[in-house]
Amino acid sequence: MRYLLGFIFMLSSISSFAQIEIETERDKDGNVIISAFNSSSVPYTLQFDFSRLQNLSAAGGGNPMGISNPGTSRVLTLKRVNSSQGTDFSYSYRYIKGNIYSKSKIDPLYLIPVKEGVAVRGVSMTHIENRLQPKEQNDMFVGVAFYLPEEVTIVAPRKGYISDMKMDYTAGKNDLDFARSENYIEIYHADGTLTQIKVLKAGSELVKIGQQVFPGDPLATSAGENYQNGRHVRVIPLRVSKDEEGKIHSEIYPIKFVLDGGYETIEKPVESTVIHPEEIITLEMTKKELKNRAKK
Incomplete structure (x- = not known):
């Protein structure tokens, strides 16, 4: 049996329609301070493209970057070069969810996001272009799917905060090969990366945006019974x-x-029985979190 799952990449869905608002002001020395207001609960990486930069310099060259944390934060300063001359600038910018500068002190490990004890089959997903243009093979990695024997509880694969979710989609067709929309829960991690958990039962969410989760914490209920290959959950790791x-x-x-x-x-393809080792659950916990867990 071939396991083919389509993947459609849309920047708007990954950015979750975040409202990043940019403001500029000049200080007493004529430097330009660029600030960003981020209405979401997680950082975004911004990159600027200056089409005009007169008597001003930006650290990072022609396409400097900055991090927009939740709320208002300074993301870039344009230094005035010559105090006796005027300044002018024009720019555009883009932003991606996540923090390109954050790093992990460890090599992160991920639980299979399924309750412990379930036998699953994991497969690397196939890019949708391989279905639409079969003569041109696209080997780009697009995530992993775990096939399930029955409806099960889906859990957090790694420590983080719930950064986004869409849980109101109800499938209207059966025998699907791929769908353009799926329910998902997204987790933001301390190293600036994200994990999207997709193909979930509508309205089954057990978490809310901003909530901290640890490996093994219940998130929602699985779905996918309307797909050709049956019930499954998809794991899509993202980074800037x-x-x-x-x-x-x-x-x-x-x-x-x-x-x-x-x-x-x-x-x-690999078959495995899901395990939740204690050393993985506690891998990224702080001393305080470890102490609280020991009390339970």
Whole structure:
């Protein structure tokens, strides 16, 4: 049996229609202070493209970046070069959810996002272009799907905060190969990356935006019974990266899962019984969080 799952990448869905508002002001020395208001609950990476920069300089060259944290934050300063001359500037900007500068002190490991004890089959998903243009193979990594024997509880694969969700989609067709819309819950992690958990039962969410979750915490109920290959859950890890031209974009990248036989990225189909080792659950906990867990 071939496991083919379509993937459609839309920046608007990953950005979740965030409202990033930019404001500029000049200080007493004629420098330009650029601030951003972020109405979401997680950071965004901004990148500026200056078409005109007269008597001003920006750290980072022609396409400087900044981080817009929730609320209002300063993201960039344009320094006045010559105090005796006037200044002028014109720019455009783009923004991607996540923090390109944040790093992890450890090599993160991810639970299979399914309740413990369930036997699953993990497969690397296939890009939708391979269905629409079969003569041109697209090998870009687009995430992992875990096939399920029955309706089960879906759990958090890693510590983080709930950053977004869409849980009101009800499938109207059966025998689907792919769908343009799916219910999902998104988690933001301390290293600036995100994980989207997709194909969830409408209205089954057990968390809310802004809530902290730890590996193994229940998120929602699985779905996918209307697909050709049956019930499954998809895991899509996202991070902010730069392309060959230095422009920021949202990249889907491989991650290591905890299997019953060790840790590995899933490139070929693999069968595993879901396990939730204590050392993985506590891997990213602070001393305070570890102390609180020990009291339970």
